Amino acid sequence: MSTAVTSGDDALFEFLCRMGDSTLVLGHRVSEWCGHAPVLEEDIALANTALDLIGQTQLWLGLAGEVEGKGRDADKLAFLRDGWDFRSALLTEVPNGDFGRTLMRQFLFDAWHSIYLGRLLKSSDKRVADIAEKASKEVSYHLERSADTVVALGDGTEESHARMADALAYLWPYVGELFAGDAVDAAMVEAGVAPDPASLREEYDALVGRILEEATLALPEGRFAHKGGRDGRMHTEHLGHILTQMQWLQRAYPGCTW
Amino acid sequence: MISLTDLGIIRDVAWQDDTLIVTVTPTYSGCPATSIINLDIETALRGHGIEKIELKRQLSPAWTTDWLTEGGKRKLEAFGIAPPQPAGGPDHCPHCGSKSIEKISQFGSTPCKATWRCKDCLEPFDYFKCI
Structure with a gap:
């Protein structure tokens, strides 16, 4: 096997971890609402969204383990890696805050997710395209709901509008990372596996701008971006806390099942 | 069932x-x-x-509610779950047949369902989402 092929598989593994870790961490965050949402219907909706995201994680990390070829399955990757090996986007790691911030984060992620998965449908790697086909159906539904809720709360009461404006201001600096490409992205573009993240920005801003306008909120102008999640260079201080909660059972009782 | x-x-x-x-x-x-x-x-x-x-x-082609059989749709309705409709929402209340219905939540008791309510018999019901 040539070195080029090996490094191609390494980049593919990284790419798959980025997909799977973002859905895993966001799925965990959203599941934190289970039993705490403002009304029962929202509680159910959040739990179902989390379930979809965890399901997608199983597919992405399952394939990552297969590509890596070292006998690690989705569970091992999710529960037995340390923080520095995670490739989750920082946006998925930030605390839930209030219900409005959770739904604003969901909307900002869903908008990116739906556009990105749309491109992955044409991936040169059929395994990637198959997962994208499955996930994109779920994600278009997530986007419909999170966008509706952002509009309802943004264009709601004075209180809900102010909270959504705060949420947007807090979350916006975490959006840019989703569009910052690096060597892994370049390798994926080269192989026809995934699109260049930067090429999606215009479509994203148009989609998000349209919904925010409906929500009587302004698309922030700033382009400052916190980075370091997708490449694992510097995660938020929140990731470690998420992992202690998510992984403690497998750490304390290795291999435990029920 | x-x-x-x-x-x-x-x-x-x-x-x-x-x-x-x-x-x-x-x-x-x-x-x-x-x-x-x-x-x-x-x-x-x-x-x-x-x-x-x-x-x-097998993930692809991804499952679609179009693959539900006619018999399956009838069984869902008999069980009180409104079957998926191309229009994207239930056609009528599976309990009393009224067309006067409203959506309560885009999600229901499982990922494949949404929650609706009949404005005539006032019963809530699950709608099998169309995907």
Whole structure:
């Protein structure tokens, strides 16, 4: 096997971890609402969204383990890696805050997710395209709901509008990372596996701008971006806390099942 | 109750030598019923004396509610779950048949359903989402 092929598989593994870790961490965050949402219907909706995201994680990390070829399955990757090996986007790691911030984060992620998965449908790697086909159906539904809720709360009461404006201001600096490409992205573009993240920005801003306008909120102008999640260079201080909660059972009782 | 073939998730059944390969597609990627479904398939086939069984997961083409059989839709309705409609919402209340209905939540008791309510008989009901 040539070195080029090996490094191609390494980049593919990284790419798959980025997909799977973002859905895993966001799925965990959203599941934190289970039993705490403002009304029962929202509680159910959040739990179902989390379930979809965890399901997608199983597919992405399952394939990552297969590509890596070292006998690690989705569970091992999710529960037995340390923080520095995670490739989750920082946006998925930030605390839930209030219900409005959770739904604003969901909307900002869903908008990116739906556009990105749309491109992955044409991936040169059929395994990637198959997962994208499955996930994109779920994600278009997530986007419909999170966008509706952002509009309802943004264009709601004075209180809900102010909270959504705060949420947007807090979350916006975490959006840019989703569009910052690096060597892994370049390798994926080269192989026809995934699109260049930067090429999606215009479509994203148009989609998000349209919904925010409906929500009587302004698309922030700033382009400052916190980075370091997708490449694992510097995660938020929140990731470690998420992992202690998510992984403690497998750490304390290795291999435990029920 | 509705069967797995009614649901349209059994994509193929074929013999490979003496092994029966059953190809199953998930409804939703995180559907918690997936492992139970697989267990049920194995149990049913073993009950018919088939010993070598292999379950294959197929993601593409992704499952769509178009694959629900007509019989399956009727069974859902009889059970009080409004079947999926191309229009994207239920046609009528599965309890009293009224067309005066409203959506309560885009999600329901499972990922494949949404919650609706009848404005005439006032009963809430599940709607099988169209995907």
